[in-house]
Amino acid sequence: MSKHSFAICSLIRIGGSPDAPPISYAIREDRLRGIGFDFVRQILPKQTHVEIAKPMPWLRAIHWTRDGHIDLLVGLQSTHYPPEWFTYLEPPLTTSAHSVFYRRRELPLRNLHALLPLRGATLRGAKSATHSHSGFDLSQLTLTTADSVEKALKMLALDRIDYFIAPQWHAISSWLNLYSEQSLPLAMLPEPVHINPVYLALSNQSPCLADKEALEAAIIKAKREGLMEALLEQSFLYSNVVDQFHDLLR
Template sequence: MGTPGSARARRLWRLVVAGLMAASMVTTMSARADPACKQLVATGNPEYPPFLWRDPANETRLIGANASLMQLLSKEIGVPIEVRYAGSWARVQEEARLGRVDLVAGAFFTTDRLDYMDYVYPPLRETSSVVWERQGATQKYQQWADLKGRAGVTVINNSFGEEFDRFARANLKIATVPSLEQALKMLQLGRVDYLIYEEDPANAYIAQLGIGGLVAASPPVSNERLYLTLSHKSSCNTPEMRAALAKALYKFGRQNVMKKLVDAGIQLWRTQ
């Protein structure tokens, strides 16, 4: 059974989404998708609060800011969008590669991903990826070169932008693990010297797990744009669909929709 705070946060979440949907319906729909596409299946990183995480009430679904954005997008383009849990972040990318899902609701740009996904512009949001260290670490991070010779960790198939990814492949020793929780505990226990991950999702997990003594170093490793992507193998990947999605995202960007959804997502995650 949920707590009173959780119930309030869910009510707030529903009110925010309902209000944004109502505002969206006031104007004439400028984006129309290919009428041959009857439904889209979206998924994403399930360890990504406040953007995405598994719904405690139904773990086959994802909730969060990006999931709510898919609801608004569905209304705008006139095509139902189901936001489904598809496994780990590595698995999500494989599902997109195989065409088993249509949309990935939140991915950084890499040239490798262009082999199996189209990026929809404009981006959803800009996020910061940072180096997490133990408080009082003798070696302090200030620039990429400071990570050389130290043991790092991140989550499998994560990207932090083309430039840093190239630097890391050539110069750094970074292990990969299936989950952010595992990576945070490895850092806490001193099994690695640093973790690279996005600031907001890592902060959310640190608070949930009650982990102390970890700090985000400055400056960020990268500031990257987060995109909606469409699988090459999706039967709905047509010029009409790509145009409809892009027009809707442009409209939402002008209305500052994503900020409102992220703020509501943060409140909901904290109560859970």
């Protein structure tokens, strides 16, 4: 058996977020899908049996992974959880940019400083940080919380907020599904607020933890061969977002 052969993991139970397209999502469906799951299937041996958990609130999926009911969590973007809960697989699958979205106007916003007199929202449960990717002091902003991107879009449409901060893929795809350009003209600041690594995380209660080195070797090989880029190109959801991306920059 080679150094990185799979020894234990003949069955792996996988979970993820219902609200993190295109990595992991469930849109009006009773099953999780996304390129994160496609990636995992392709790096595992063919004989490994894969079970994908039903969609559940993200916090519940995290707790199920902590307790060992889920072996592998797809799409974890924060490393602030207790180290005894998870083992993060390196390298990350990809990165997720979180940006500022606002109602399109004649005089576009140019940078984070333009947000200072405005009312904004962040997603409940999102990574709390004091500074942006570029070093801007986020504590200067007036921010409330929204339970989801869909709620943030509704708050923006009703003029209850002037902008919101959310993952680019999720915000744009939700906007495309819920609104037309005429009903809610949207724009996006060019500078992201956060750029988070997107991890696969193994439960420390999982027997698959014994295969950590084999899984990481498979991730490195797949990334070197361009698997994530190929999956992104094949994703209709991602392509739909990309088509709109540059139109939102003012």
